[in-house]
Amino acid sequence: MSIRLYLKNWCQAKGLSLCELSEQTGVATSDLQDFQQGEWDPPLSIVTAIARSLDVPMSWLHYDPLVIQRLWSDPEEDRPTLPDFSSPDPLLQRIIQLNQDYQDHFALLASLLHHGDAKLIRAAQVS
Incomplete structure (x- = not known):
């Protein structure tokens, strides 16, 4: 799941630590760490909660936030x-x-x- 590759970047872009994301989603920090390392594949409900906590559509989690920002911004x-x-x-x-x-x-x-x-x-x- 490509979301795990960009979770850290999304947290940084939104100014959240993994611990804060854990508190907001109700998912254990260790589970989020396992997810980032590819050792856990969370159910859709967890991915939805992550997107909601980051205040982005779930489909955006598949991309680096810098890509989204470049697509969205016009100089x-x-x-x-x-x-x-x-x-x-x-x-x-x-x-x-x-x-x-x-x-x-x-x-x-x-x-x-x-x-x-x-x-x-x-x-x-x-x-």
């Missing part, structure tokens, strides 16, 4: 619109929102990715 936005956490997939919601705001860019990027030419894709990344 030109003072205050990026945060997702509706009741949405099944807040990242897809953000992509759709940006697609509406920047249709030309998304059409060009989709075309480049569909074509698959490595030189074109690299040129798009550079510019």
Whole structure:
């Protein structure tokens, strides 16, 4: 389960120690440590409690928080619109929102990715 790989990063991003997460979720600290080391596979109810304590959608736990932050932040936005956490997939919601705001860019990027030419894709990344 990839969540275990990023649990420490999510705790750091939210300013929580493993002990504090343990208190909030009701899961023993030793169990959370075992989870991080891949020695315990918690039930869905525990993973849900972890996500709730970290105040993020459960699907985000599969990714490094820095990746989510990069996807969500726009250097030109003072205050990026945060997702509706009741949405099944807040990242897809953000992509759709940006697609509406920047249709030309998304059409060009989709075309480049569909074509698959490595030189074109690299040129798009550079510019």
